[in-house]
Amino acid sequence: xxxxxxxxxxxxxxxxxxxxxxxxxxxxxxxxxxxxxxxxxxxxxxxxxxxxxxxxxxxxxxxxxxxxxxxxxxxxxxxxxxxxxxxxxxxxxxxxxxxxxxxxxxxxxxxxxxxxxxxxxxxxxxxxxxxxxxxxxxxxxxxxxxxxxxxxxxxxxxxxxxxxxxxxxxxxxxxxxxxxxxxxxxxxxxxxxxxxxxxxxxxxxxxxxxxxxxxxxxxxxxxxxxxxxxxxxxxxxxxxxxxxxxxxxxxxxxxxxxxxxxxxxxxxxxxxxxxxxxxxxxxxxxxxxxxxxxxxxxxxxxxxxxxxxxxxxxxxxx
Numbered sequence: 001x002x003x004x005x006x007x008x009x010x011x012x013x014x015x016x017x018x019x020x021x022x023x024x025x026x027x028x029x030x031x032x033x034x035x036x037x038x039x040x041x042x043x044x045x046x047x048x049x050x051x052x053x054x055x056x057x058x059x060x061x062x063x064x065x066x067x068x069x070x071x072x073x074x075x076x077x078x079x080x081x082x083x084x085x086x087x088x089x090x091x092x093x094x095x096x097x098x099x100x101x102x103x104x105x106x107x108x109x110x111x112x113x114x115x116x117x118x119x120x121x122x123x124x125x126x127x128x129x130x131x132x133x134x135x136x137x138x139x140x141x142x143x144x145x146x147x148x149x150x151x152x153x154x155x156x157x158x159x160x161x162x163x164x165x166x167x168x169x170x171x172x173x174x175x176x177x178x179x180x181x182x183x184x185x186x187x188x189x190x191x192x193x194x195x196x197x198x199x200x201x202x203x204x205x206x207x208x209x210x211x212x213x214x215x216x217x218x219x220x221x222x223x224x225x226x227x228x229x230x231x232x233x234x235x236x237x238x239x240x241x242x243x244x245x246x247x248x249x250x251x252x253x254x255x256x257x258x259x260x261x262x263x264x265x266x267x268x269x270x271x272x273x274x275x276x277x278x279x280x281x282x283x284x285x286x287x288x289x290x291x292x293x294x295x296x297x298x299x300x301x302x303x304x305x306x307x308x309x310x311x312x313x314x315x316x317x318x
Contacts, residue, residue: 012233019237029108036193043098099168110248128206137165195234199225
């Protein structure tokens, strides 16, 4: 695979940096992640750090050369990051209320797959033109969808910090999944915290991405945002990939199970995958004893482990 990657973070006008980012590579894939700890919660930095560490660790632990179900991997990874944040926050003395946004993207065999929670965004550019961006889980995104405010007004709206979803805290997060997207030469996938889009319009982001050396363009983008926003500049974090290989020649895998995912939906997905496998087996051979489906009760960590184990049993061997 041929591509450029770049990653930068800046404190901006804040006293500390609660953003975190990471990029990890395998022979046939790349993973990018950005997390923005919620500043209104004492454990924002811990939440963002834990999330990125968990995501990178799980990705680096992958043994197979190609993930057969990228969306299941992304969703399970986010759920595991959530449970890790909750565990670390509770273990802290005194316990912390730790929450964070998260956006992550897997690029594999010329296709991009992504998932997000909160208002950290993924932008897909083709050259300088925006193809798609993720939709924030926020009050102002709902106002924009309803036509109450414009895209440009979102950056300065008084309710811009009102998030509807995050990792950490009580309850299981609902995760939004993107579409399986074939990349073309010159496409860019940019992940960022809200500090970038609050200080730079989408069209301007696209122009910086046209810089021949991606690293220079991203660094200049960061500098311009800081200078423009001054002391009011939030933490700004960017992780970006520019695709420089040919367009994908392999066939698509399949669409995600749904656009919104939680542990219950993954449980049902695991059960349906097992049912299909059992049906195929019984059509050609005598019935064999099958494992019990995942237990829907218990802690989220136990449920995640059971879901993952159950999915892995029916994963194609590469």
